[in-house]
Amino acid sequence: MNTISSTVPLVVLDDIGVFRRYRDVGALAASGQRPESTRCVVDRDGQYFHLEADPAGNLTLSRPLGPIEFYSLRQQFVRDQHRHPELHRILRIYPDTMGAFLDSLFEELSLEEPGDEQQWLVITGGQTLRAPGLDAVDRRVVRAPEAAVVVDPFGHRYRPHMVRRGGLARRLRGRPVYVEIAG
Numbered sequence: 001m002n003t004i005s006s007t008v009p010l011v012v013l014d015d016i017g018v019f020r021r022y023r024d025v026g027a028l029a030a031s032g033q034r035p036e037s038t039r040c041v042v043d044r045d046g047q048y049f050h051l052e053a054d055p056a057g058n059l060t061l062s063r064p065l066g067p068i069e070f071y072s073l074r075q076q077f078v079r080d081q082h083r084h085p086e087l088h089r090i091l092r093i094y095p096d097t098m099g100a101f102l103d104s105l106f107e108e109l110s111l112e113e114p115g116d117e118q119q120w121l122v123i124t125g126g127q128t129l130r131a132p133g134l135d136a137v138d139r140r141v142v143r144a145p146e147a148a149v150v151v152d153p154f155g156h157r158y159r160p161h162m163v164r165r166g167g168l169a170r171r172l173r174g175r176p177v178y179v180e181i182a183g
């Protein structure tokens with residue numbers, strides 16, 4: 001049944017509208033995701049799959065069901081960002097083409113994964129500091145003596161914003177939101 005390479009990263013949209021990235025089919029199978037709690041699985045090329053269980057109960061992917069509908073996918077991801085700002089603190093300017101949006105989606109979800117240690121840059125006070133992963137970026141930004149600009153491993157530039165009051169501040173627990181800088 002599994003017609004996709006076992007080494008291809010995947011994004012799962014679950015039944016409550018949350019996006020999660022998995023490095024490959026094996027990581028997805030080990031994640032505890034269940035077919036009944038998964039809306040769809042999307043590969044890097046935008047192919048749409050269902051998560052299924054074979055007769056022995058092992059998770060697998062359906063045959064490709066065709067390309068995912070671009071505008072619906074983008075709109076659903078923006079909804080997820082608004083519903084779960086604590087999970088999606090990177091706010092990019094999204095491109096208008098499916099291929100570029102998928103690249104951005106996979107990149108952003110990989111950067112937001114717990115334990116990710118890709119190299120970022122934090123530019124503040126005339127210094128450029130390296131930070132391995134978003135948690136390290138958070139610590140540097142919070143302690144920065146002045147406003148910072150942050151550059152992710154893919155070259156996107158952001159301005160960190162601290163939310164200090166209200167429900168959003170409680171959900172973020174003192175962590176910044178990173179808003180992409182145009183241009």
